Amino acid sequence: xxxxxxxxxxxxxxxxxxxxxxxxxxxxxxxxxxxxxxxxxxxxxxxxxxxxxxxxxxxxxxxxxxxxxxxxxxxxxxxxxxxxxxxxxxxxxxxxxxxxxxxxxxxxxxxxxxxxxxxxxxxxxxxxxxxxxxxxxxxxxxxxxxxxxxxxxxxxxxxxxxxxxxxxxxxxxxxxxxxxxxxxxxxxxxxxxxxxxxxxxxxxxxxxxxxxxxxxxxxxxxxxxxxxxxxxxxxxxxxxxxxxxxxxxxxxxxxxxxxxxxxxxxxxxxxxxxxxxxxxxxxxxxxxxxxxxxxxxxxxxxxxxxxxxxxxxxxxxxxxxxxxxxxxxxxxxxxxxxxxxxxxxxxxxxxxxxxxxxxxxxxxx
Numbered sequence: 001x002x003x004x005x006x007x008x009x010x011x012x013x014x015x016x017x018x019x020x021x022x023x024x025x026x027x028x029x030x031x032x033x034x035x036x037x038x039x040x041x042x043x044x045x046x047x048x049x050x051x052x053x054x055x056x057x058x059x060x061x062x063x064x065x066x067x068x069x070x071x072x073x074x075x076x077x078x079x080x081x082x083x084x085x086x087x088x089x090x091x092x093x094x095x096x097x098x099x100x101x102x103x104x105x106x107x108x109x110x111x112x113x114x115x116x117x118x119x120x121x122x123x124x125x126x127x128x129x130x131x132x133x134x135x136x137x138x139x140x141x142x143x144x145x146x147x148x149x150x151x152x153x154x155x156x157x158x159x160x161x162x163x164x165x166x167x168x169x170x171x172x173x174x175x176x177x178x179x180x181x182x183x184x185x186x187x188x189x190x191x192x193x194x195x196x197x198x199x200x201x202x203x204x205x206x207x208x209x210x211x212x213x214x215x216x217x218x219x220x221x222x223x224x225x226x227x228x229x230x231x232x233x234x235x236x237x238x239x240x241x242x243x244x245x246x247x248x249x250x251x252x253x254x255x256x257x258x259x260x261x262x263x264x265x266x267x268x269x270x271x272x273x274x275x276x277x278x279x280x281x282x283x284x285x286x287x288x289x290x291x292x293x294x295x296x297x298x299x300x301x302x303x304x305x306x307x308x309x310x311x312x313x314x315x316x317x318x319x320x321x322x323x324x325x326x327x328x329x330x331x332x333x334x335x336x337x338x339x340x341x342x343x344x345x346x347x348x349x350x351x352x353x354x355x356x357x358x359x360x361x362x363x364x365x
Contacts, residue, residue, distance in 0.1 A: 038365035041349040231269035232277035245292035
């Protein structure tokens with residue numbers, strides 16, 4: 001009995017001690033909601049799930065010396081808050097766009113992406129699949145690798161045929177591709193650049209017919225700036241001679257040049273349909289009645305040139321949008337409507353904060 005008494009006494013003491021925290025300290029939920037639209041956009045941009053967000057927010061709040069017990073930090077609350085703030089921000093983006101609708105909009109349609117869409121007729125939805133290996137600017141990255149390999153070719157175990165193949169690619173890059181790459185963003189020069197590029201490739205056929213034919217075949221699928229309407233961009237090309245512009249002006253005035261195919265210039269792609277370009281962008285065509293040497297002094301021409309030079313003529317816009325969809329497809333949500341809101345908020349956050357410098361991040365969201 002003497003041995004059992006201490007045991008029972010210690011049990012009662014242990015039970016008494018363990019019950020004190022449960023009866024005297026009640027668990028309280030935090031009431032301070034500190035989640036802001038800027039924080040939500042930053043979490044979304046970094047692809048942080050709700051669970052990961054809780055870890056980061058909790059640790060950050062503690063590091064800043066805040067009383068975490070008073071803050072709303074739990075999965076369900078943060079999830080609801082992020083959804084609500086995305087809707088609020090997306091509606092604000094839409095309102096701002098509707099209040100300042102631009103006078104013209106360029107729509108980029110990347111045809112290479114279309115075959116990658118897996119349409120499911122059952123629920124009328126589509127699924128984005130990764131495009132091919134040469135998606136986006138990966139060809140340029142490979143071109144840079146070829147240049148590096150050729151520079152350090154003696155440090156590699158390459159056969160003669162491999163060295164010759166890399167050399168041929170490097171010659172093509174330096175002679176043709178680099179110039180076209182760096183001038184591809186100039187909208188007014190797009191028609192002339194495409195035409196001159198094809199002419200150079202055709203001349204290169206005498207030196208290397210295989211590369212020439214392959215490049216011509218590839219660029220033949222991307223000649224939309226040599227169509228009748230898009231070719232009108234050349235009217236605002238400063239590198240184009242006044243002689244060519246005079247011929248272009250005559251065709252717009254409904255006159256025929258009667259030229260052969262071998263004599264074709266940019267004027268060969270201008271027709272009556274080219275006038276649709278000016279009407280589409282609401283450009284005054286009074287300058288076409290005068291000689292091209294006087295166009296730089298005319299307000300109508302300068303206004304049209306401003307519009308033409310502001311257009312995005314490369315498919316960076318389309319490819320960046322596709323890349324954005326690829327990166328965030330099915331990551332934070334699988335709901336189509338929520339995904340649309342998510343992409344809008346992330347795109348705006350990227351536009352407002354292109355880098356992580358302190359001065360940039362201090363901007364108001």
